[in-house]
Amino acid sequence: METGKVVVERVGGKSTVTHCFAKYPLKFIIPKKVGSSQTDAVWVYTITYGGGIVSGDCISCHITVGDGCTAVLTTQASTKVYKSVELKCSEQLLEARIGSGSLLAVIPDPVTCYSNAKYSQRQVFRIGPDSNLLLVDWITSGRHERGEKWEFDLYKSTNHIFLDGDQPLFLDTLMLENQGITSIAERMRDYQVVATLVLLGPKLKHVQNQIQQDVKRIMSQNLHIPSFGSGHYANKPSNHSLAKPSFVASCSPFGPKGVGVVTRVAAVTTESVYNFLRTQLSSLKPLLGVSPYC
Numbered sequence: 507m508e509t510g511k512v513v514v515e516r517v518g519g520k521s522t523v524t525h526c527f528a529k530y531p532l533k534f535i536i537p538k539k540v541g542s543s544q545t546d547a548v549w550v551y552t553i554t555y556g557g558g559i560v561s562g563d564c565i566s567c568h569i570t571v572g573d574g575c576t577a578v579l580t581t582q583a584s585t586k587v588y589k590s591v592e593l594k595c596s597e598q599l600l601e602a603r604i605g606s607g608s609l610l611a612v613i614p615d616p617v618t619c620y621s622n623a624k625y626s627q628r629q630v631f632r633i634g635p636d637s638n639l640l641l642v643d644w645i646t647s648g649r650h651e652r653g654e655k656w657e658f659d660l661y662k663s664t665n666h667i668f669l670d671g672d673q674p675l676f677l678d679t680l681m682l683e684n685q686g687i688t689s690i691a692e693r694m695r696d697y698q699v700v701a702t703l704v705l706l707g708p709k710l711k712h713v714q715n716q717i718q719q720d721v722k723r724i725m726s727q728n729l730h731i732p733s734f735g736s737g738h739y740a741n742k743p744s745n746h747s748l749a750k751p752s753f754v755a756s757c758s759p760f761g762p763k764g765v766g767v768v769t770r771v772a773a774v775t776t777e778s779v780y781n782f783l784r785t786q787l788s789s790l791k792p793l794l795g796v797s798p799y800c
Contacts, residue, residue, distance in 0.1 A: 507566065509532045510527065510528040511568045512526050512567075512570070512577075513572070514548050514575045515572040516572055521548045521576050521577065523548055531555045531556065531560070531565065532553075532567065533553045534550055534551065536548065540794075540795045546575075547793065548577045549580065550578065550579050552580075552581055554585075558586030559585065559625070560588050560596065562594035562596065563596045564598075567601075569601075569603075569610070570603045570605075571602070571604045572605045573608060574607045576611075576793060577608075578613065579610065579613070580611075580612075580614055585598075585616070585618065587620060590659060593624070594624065595624040595626055596624065598625075598627040598628075599628050600628070601629075601630045604631060607636055607638075608637055609639075610638070612629070612639075612643075613642045613787075614642065616645055616779075618646050619648060621648065621649075623659065624659050625658070626662040627664070628663075628664045628666075629664065629666070631666070631667045633706070638707030638710055639710075640705060640706075640790070641665065642701065642702075642703050642798075643665060643704075644702065645661055645682075646699050655698065656690035660684070661680075661683075662682075663680045665679075666678070667766075675765075676704065680700070694772075697772045697774060698774055699773045699779050700770075700772050701770070703783070704768050705769075709793065710790075713786065713787065714764075716786065717767065717769055718757045721769060725751075725754070728752075728754070729751060752778065753772075753773045754771065755771045756769070769786075783798060784797065784798070784799045787799065788800075
């Protein structure tokens with residue numbers, strides 16, 4: 507059963523919310539304007555009552571971005587997932603349709619699963635040949651101030667993109683589960699953040715090109731050349747031996763003629779990922795009104 511729905515359509519030459527519905531535990535906040543008055547973009551903030559997702563919650567949201575519109579779906583803070591009670595799994599579902607020449611930016615703060623939490627999210631995007639999508643999907647290891655690091659029971663995130671209704675373009679699932687011979691913490695070692703960034707469509711081509719160049723440069727520095735402080739993401743080893751990188755990233759084109767690019771990141775600190783996202787997405791200010799994560 508749907509707990510939220512947003513429809514953005516072009517009215518009077520502007521991207522406009524024409525339908526908005528939400529019920530417990532979901533709430534939407536839609537500011538009248540974000541950024542310059544010249545920018546044509548609707549911002550939608552998702553909020554959950556109680557400040558997080560409770561065990562057994564199932565939040566289902568549908569967003570439609572009409573032809574020629576721009577919409578941003580974001581959060582005001584990290585999505586907190588509370589501990590599982592009676593083995594119940596919390597779920598969050600998002601289905602989005604992106605029209606011709608439209609842009610949807612899904613740029614939330616990271617998910618933070620508390621100790622013993624169980625969380626599953628599924629996001630499905632249906633696009634046309636010239637639709638545009640920016641998707642950021644990331645998770646931290648937990649409440650560091652309480653000493654929690656990868657102590658949740660289950661985290662599963664699925665992102666699917668379909669072209670022209672049902673043609674698979676991008677199918678991706680990340681699952682972290684505290685079962686088996688080794689724990690999540692043992693497998694992740696010092697890394698405390700995992701992120702996926704998807705850039706798709708002609709309006710984001712310049713960002714795709716830039717991020718591929720930057721990731722190549724960053725990883726060339728981090729993996730091959732001992733660094734002593736140059737650059738935002740460089741390691742600072744105490745001796746001349748090659749230290750384990752504190753920030754690891756990779757880029758892969760996907761789809762016909764490389765229409766999309768997926769970037770994957772693992773990092774020791776949340777702030778380093780915020781810095782990376784700010785830098786890579788800063789050029790989107792003219793499209794979105796403000797730079798993401800600033």
